[in-house]
Amino acid sequence: MTWRFCLMIEPAASDAVLSDFADTFTVVDPAAPALSVGELSTQRGDGIFESIGVIDGHAQEVTAHLERLVHSARLCDLPEPNVAQWRQAVARAAAQCGRGESVIKLILSRGVEHGPTPTAWVTAATAPDNTRVRVEGVRVxxxxxxFDSAAPERAPWLLMGAKTLSYAVNMAAIREAKRRDADDAVFVSSDGIVLEGPTSSVILRHGDRFTTPAPGAGILHGTTQLSVFAFLGQQGLRAEYEAVLAPNLVMADAAWLVSSVRLAVPIVSVDGAGIPLDADLTARLNAYLLSPRD
Known part of the structure; x- marks a missing residue:
């Protein structure tokens, strides 16, 4: 991954009304030191983030990502982000991205321990090449x-619905998947409900009906999943939220992991059992996801 740009942000109050937040931005060298050793994002993973796909300099699904950033901030008791300020920061970062696929990351940390304000920054980098997995698929x-599917409601301090910087468990799950001779993982609750991938949402097809696990129960509401459902609706297909039982994964006519950077990646096997790969629909999904969307 080649880092192209880094913008430090002086967070503005959520109700601050400005037409131009340029004075709150500082461009820094992405290869230079920029964070204090007391920064809680690195010491404790105490913060939130978003990853926004960029296609030929156009940031995708910005509104949905900013809405989720605000939601995560509320769950984590962080100051509410000023959406207009962050939108301008995204635009500045996107302008530094050239042709092809890139990724913008938004980070909001609780800041330096005992410090007065949060720390916030935006980066832009070249995205990994996901062409192969979009065509060939992944084994999960x-x-x-x-935890069981009721745990997030019973214990909201687990922050299951927030996109936090504490991704050690997610990365450990992917390493475990590779130890089991697979490419990725799908989390399942202890009572057998399908949740999500470590870095993706799950979508299943049964005939002409498409489903994804209902938000809640610790499932992050996926921005790319929302775009896929919008596309399916345009095609006159049913796309619904529902509780998905783990055995239904291997019974699907097709299935995908979807995310902002990899886009729609077909699942070709679950725990060693094969799933049909719908190459035509996968190609149409990715063509849509690669088109400009706000």
Whole structure:
């Protein structure tokens, strides 16, 4: 990944009304030191983030990502982001991205320990080449996430619905999948409900009906999943939220992991059992996801 741009942000109050937030931005060398050793994002993973796909300099699904950033901030008791300020920061970063695919990351940390304000920054980098997995698909294994589907409501301090910087478990799940000779994982609750991938949402097809696990129960509402459902609706297909039982994964006529950078990646096996690969629909999904969307 080649880093192209880094913009430090002096967070503005959520109700600050400005037409131009340029004075709150500082461009820094992405290869230079920029964070204090007391920064809680690095010490404790105490913060939130978003990853926004960029196609030929156009940032995708910006509104949905900013809405989720605000939602995560509320769950984590962080100051509410000023959406207009962050939107201008995204535009500045996108302008530094050339042709092809890039990724913009938004980070909001609790800041320096005992410090007065949060720390915020935006980066832009070249995205990995995901062409092969979009065509060939991935093998996944199901992994128990270690809690039942009612746990997030019973224990909101687990922050299951927030996109936090604490991604050690997610990365450990992907490493475990590779140890099991797979490419990725799908989390399942201890009572057998499908949740999501470590870095993706899950979508299943049964005939002409498409489903994704209902938001809640610790499932992050996927911005790319929303775009896929919008596309399916335009095609006159049913796309619905529902609780998905783990055995339904291998019974699907097709399935995908979807995310902002990899886009729509077909699942070709679950725990060693094969799933049909719908190459035509996958290609149409990715053509749509690669088109400009706000």
């Amino acid at each position: 294994v199901t992994l128990d996430r270690g």
